[in-house]
Amino acid sequence: MKFSELAIPEPVMLGIRACGFTECTPIQALTLPLTLAGRDVAGQAQTGTGKTAAFLIAALSRIVDQDSSTVLPSTTPGTPRILIIAPTRELVVQIEQDARTLAAHTGLHILAVYGGVDYEKQRLALSEGVVDLLIGTPGRLIDYLKQKTYHCDQVQALVIDEADRMFDMGFIADLRYLLRRLPPHSQRLSMLFSATLSYRAQELSYEYMDSPEVVSTPMDVKTVQQVTQCLYHIEGRKKISLLVGLLHRDLAESDGAVPGRIMIFTNTKRMGETLQNWLEANGVVSGYLSGDVPQAKRLRVLQRFQSGELPVLIATDVAGRGLHIDGVTHVINFDLPENAEDYLHRIGRTARAGAKGDAISLVDEEGAYRLEQIEAYCGKIYVAWAPDELFVELHRPLSSSQPRSMAAGSTKRAMIQRKGKNSFVAPKTVAPSIAAGDTGQTEDTVISASEESEAAATTGKKRVRRRRNRTRNATDALTQDVAPASESAAALPS
CATH class of the missing domain: 3.40.50.300 (P-loop containing nucleotide triphosphate hydrolases)
Structure with a gap:
């Protein structure tokens, strides 16, 4: 008509x-x-x-x-x-x-x-x-x-x-x-x-x-038919490495007069912020969109993405529905959504107005539980196997906030209760390692209130002050809840 x-x-x-x-x-x-x-x-x-x-x-x-x-x-x-x-x-x-x-x-x-x-x-x-x-x-x-x-x-x-x-x-x-x-x-x-x-x-x-x-x-069927869907079964700790490899490959393939645009969906705001930090550290320019981003900034990010200035947009489901952005060539589900309808809305950001598009999902141990429901709603999704060259060696961001589920080792905090008297122990932490060949580790000194009390008795007041300052800096970096070392020392019996 x-x-x-x-x-x-x-x-x-x-x-x-x-x-x-x-x-x-x-x-x-x-x-x-x-x-x-x-x-x-x-x-x-x-x-x-x-x-x-x-x-x-x-x-x-x-x-x-x-x-x-x-x-x-x-x-x-x-x-x-x-x-x-x-x-x-x-x-x-x-x-x-x-x-x-x-x-x-x-x-x-x-x-x-x-x-x-x-x-x-x-x-x-x-x-x-x-x-x-x-x-x-x-x-x-x-x-x-x-x-x-x-x-x-x-x-x-x-x-x-x-x-x-x-x-x-x-x-x-x-x-x-x-x-x-x-x-x-x-x-x-x-x-x-x-x-x-x-x-x-x-x-x-x-x-x-x-x-x-x-x-x-019958837009649901039409949308699925227009989108080429595939998924990778992947360990949670390797997802960022594979994601960066996919972005490098797809952005290079779309380089030309009309550059491609890629949308990446996460389930949580924290994961979106984490991804942006890792992508920036590994040479991928991206924007981030969630409900907590100030409105003026959200509009600027959308405009830059629509104009092609930003090739990658990371978003929670706040952008999963309602937005029409021309030229989105790929949608990547870094996290599989909670329900099948959200999956359909996400992949609908590509293949707009009869165009073709690709939807890639990274399915880790947690996402596998949601896959059956999605496939029952949208049909079977092709399973692809990632070659080794797609797993890139990552550069760690200056201040990463990597979730525990994706870390090779995670920082733990322990509090020891002693009959009404508290002593805090900051155990050794190992930096998360994702990419092959990444062996860099950092260690934080293990310090307790009892150690400081012993040091005070053996080295004199001047040395105690220096050690107290180092202790306060180390524990503050691990948790805001740790009491000052001087208070813990004062609480111990002499």
Whole structure:
């Protein structure tokens, strides 16, 4: 189906042509005939299938006068007529960018509100400026609504994007608070999209929408078919070595006029930070994205990755859904995700809009337990065997925070209780060795309070002071909970 076959106002069609769109994607072909006719829709579609354009075209067409193809702009500040709710700040920013392109010839005013940026600036833009299309995360939208910064009584089109993610992130109470303050569902166009149209999402749609039409596309099968998947069974302590070897190989192969982009997914923020340190130490430039990264920095990292300045992006599942980044050639699951649906969303960052892509998973002892569920959902994954040359010798970062599960030896801290008197022992630690040939070790002096007391009795006060300073520095480097050596010495019987 072509866009020209649909009843889309000319100002919106100009935006569609500017984006280079001619043919509808499957989700657009299913939803647009319904939404352009005023029907509510609950759609199941993964990001990358064109659902953002589907709901933006429908919402913009709702505002533009169908008969005269003219725009009737709002004149009252703080009264948006289109409200789009998305679970993450990155997704809000992406929707805003797409909306500005599609609405470039409509004259409608667009504003995005989300946390992590200038709160007062957004509040003034919303309360004092004219806003036709408002995009935001639930928390920031509710905050401004409670302050009466804006009102929802003029909303003519509602979009709830990534509804399943809203439930996962605990936003359902906030979402219901917003929906209860909108005009009756019979007076507005409502659209809900979700990658997995669960029972909870469908219940929400039937509660706050006007008999929505439920549609879905076979995007899961299509995504899997477009992605070349493989996995490596690997010991946890060798994963970083293999990862660096894979990155060196794949980045070298993609070197050219259009450099490749690689996304690496981890399950935890700590592991993401660890990987970035190791990659930097081994000549791989990367960015890092998680919920704890300040919003301004997150946007800069995304922009650098989208522009190709950063060839590698490390991310937790905060980037696993909703983000559309062109040109991602590889997705690497450093950690297998907890469930199969997250695996599908991760590998969906590549093979966008009909392109091809590669998904590589590093399956260690812990990840093997999750593999059966993933393969039952997505099909059998090809098992590859890594040649020896892919296991590179690593350079250790200046300050590594390698997890215990990946270390050849781990630092242990011991506290000895002595009838109400504590003595702390800092045992020898061996630096983790991952790459073949890496034999560098460091040892920390073993010092206890009893040793210092003995030294004080035999070497004199001056030597005791020097030894006490060395002790304090050594123990502070191991743990912040170690009491000063002088206190321990004072607690021992003379």
